[in-house]
Amino acid sequence: MSESTKYVFVTGGVTSSLGKGIISASLAKLLQARGYNTTIQKLDPYINIDPGTLNPYEHGECFVTDDGAETDLDLGHYERFTNVPTSQANNVTTGRIYQSVIEKERRGDYLGKTVQVIPHITDEIKERIQAVAKNGEFDLVITEIGGTVGDIESLPYVEAVRQMLWEYPSDCIVVHLTLVPFLSAAGELKTKPTQHSVKQLLELGVQPDVLCCRTEHELDLTLRKKIAKFCNVSVDAVIEARDADSIYDVPLLMQAEELDTVVLQKLNLSSKQSPNLENWKSFLKRIKNPKHRVQIGLIGKYVELKDAYKSISEAFIHAGVSNETQVELSWIHSESLNSENISSELSALDGILVAPGFGARGIDGKIEAVRFARENNIPFLGICLGMQIAVIEFARNVLGHSDAHSTEMDEKTSAAVISLMEEQKRISNFGGTMRLGAYRCQLTDNSKTAMAYQKNTISERHRHRYEFNNQFLSEFEEKGMIASGKNPETGLVEVMEIPSHQWFVGVQFHPEYKSTVDSPHPLFVAFVQAALKNTKNNSYGS
């Protein structure tokens, strides 16, 4: 363990969905603003090796890092708040822990010992926690333990935390996030669930240092004192975590509650510098005072679960702020669209986005949406599957290949405009085998995309198996859809656009993963700008 690194463990009690990810990201932001190099890690107690094989209905969006890890969507919040890229090491699941321990056992690394949860699984967890500090590269590591204290699945993680607290008492603290519910019949806030949750943690040998109490109402001093007394924490370490209008309010709310000050005190660290949050404050001011408004349709098949498109909706918030515009998203189920209703469903929109996805469900509605955007000169952004759909639509309705398709949906199509690369054909395992992570892309001068980025070489993250089939490229370009971005090493098409359209861009990569508060993504910024030009009624409040 590096001498300089300090560890903050974030646990959750009472119920799930209290927002540990946002509290962790907010704390990281505050500590970063005080000059501490901070990273955040998520430990997920489920047995999948990673969320890459999970259905979005199960787990929301799968976030992808530069190094190609398929991770929990909380890593997206970490990056959006801190503007520091995460990596494979920042998300570890029980599946990955066990996989690695079992591999070591097979190699004989344990020298004939019986392999057990304690110490082998807990040692592996502790190694993963310490590895993320990269030998002192980070001053502070915030490790969020997924799940709720008391779950069978999270026991080994809490035990690993207990051991680290014991081994490095001055370098580790625990922030426990709990709920203080308001009982309307009694007309008051109740502290008992918090007391019980801390008791449960104590039974496992862990005394929390700080309590963040989610509440809908003010936590007054009397309540704070009561919680402090029952839970063995100091009164200033009982932090009120009130419901906020926007997740981006939370760092400032936590600063007002002095969460960062308390954490630094408990770790015996100095405050270094007064926190510089000017950019953040001006971002918030602009979110709350938009001058314009646009309506953008997000066409996807998981729209009932907004978490499935988390990075996209957040990227629109960032791009909206850059344009002083409130982006109103209309969540439209692709299965609900057909040639009869397309005009009535989409004509009020200022811009249309066709979302990423897998499989055949809802494809026909997406093709109709692209056609509507193309024929009516409505700004369009297609991401990954959305770009592939744009290619299929153009092949069918402009090039005249009436059964054009991706071989993902139709292996027998006579025009396989989207198809598998040779190396993908040999793959039989689904987990972690797509084209994943950051690849370079060369953009064509003066294309809409190059103008958005203001440069010609970019790097973006990928998560897909299928690719544009270059055999068809000249046919597309002759009829007005050009490949304006290509991978310089492989020649794979990364961006397709229609120069004669006011703004029609399809990207094989996922720009949404790289949009942050400090650097809103240029493609989203340009798309919102195009939508703003397109709208007839954009003045806020008109």
Ligand code: GLN
């Ligand atoms: N299903 C498509 C592919 O695998 C697109 C994936 C995506 O949209 N992320 O290529």
